Amino acid sequence: MSGEVVLSTRGLVKRFGGITATGNVDLDLRKGARHALIGPNGAGKTTLVNLLTGVLQPTAGRITLEGRDITGLAPHQRARRGMVRTFQVNQLFDRLTPLETLALTVAQHRGLGARWWRPLGADRAVAERCDMLLEQFHLTAVRDEPTQVLAYGKRRLLEIAIALACEPRVLLLDEPVAGVPAGEREELLRTVGSLPADVSVLLIEHDMDLVFSFATRMTVLVNGAVLTEGTPAEIARNAEVRAVYLGTERVHG
Structure with a gap:
């Protein structure tokens, strides 16, 4: 494998009482990666993402972002260092429009948060960035x-646009097509596929069509531990992966 490692975990463990939700996970996300994290329900994917983003603190292990140890940093501190996450459930301001939402995000990211209420065209750079997004x-x-009247697929697109407005170097996409009706999925899949090449993406997803069309590398998580990692072709041929997914998910062959 080539490419500089931008995000890595070593020996990452999370226990809740006597339950080990994450067990000694080693993971490397490389610069410009299109990396998918997959696994059956209860595999520990969300716990791992919560550890990466600082929502949870690990019981043991270490997380580094661009060579710096971020294990003890709060979520907002990790975001400032370039790690941005979307969520399984939309977290949007229903009464704001997409333009207002993005203007607020871009202004805040550029240190103009106290002046976000100014007319949206007052800062040309903010307006141009919003138009582009x-x-x-x-x-x-x-x-x-108003965001509350948008089709669900558009709300998902807005959420990813907000994440990209923060100019991330690492983007964690947490089930971006969850709940999106079939008729709205194609636009979302195309947009995810055309994310900027310089943004390293870790995709957490159940939808195997999206995973296999998007990812160039995949990690399979089972019972909180890494079962295997490889290219999509290697994962599709792996007998252990097929056994894990048999009857629950379709693995492309």
Whole structure:
């Protein structure tokens, strides 16, 4: 494998009482990666993401971001260092429009948070960045609609646009197509597939069509531990992976 490691874990453990939710996980995310984390329900994927982002503190182990130990940092400190996450459930301001939401995000990221209420065109750089994101995420036609009336697929696109507005170096996509109706999925899949090449992406997803169309490397988590890691072709041929998913998920072959 080539490419500099931007995010890594070594011996990551999380115990809740007598239950080990994450067991000695070693994971490397390389620069520009399209890396998927998959596993059956209860495999520990969400726990691992919560550890990576600082929502949970590990029982043991270490997390590094661009060579710096971030194990003890709070979520907002990790975000400032370039790690941004989306969530399984939308966390949006229903009464704001996509334009207002992105203007607030971009202004805050650029240190203009105290002036976010100024007319949206007052800061040309903020307005231009918002226009770019609205176009990139197919939100221009609904830019002035309250978020609460948007189709669910558009809400998911807005959430990813917000994450990208923070100019992440590492982006954790937590089940981006969860709950999205079939008719809205294609646009979302195309947009995820066209994320900037310089952003390293870790995708946590149950949808195998998205995983195999997006990822160039995959890690399989089972019972909180890494079962195997490899290319999509290697994962698809792996007998242990097939056994884990038999009857619960379709692994492409």
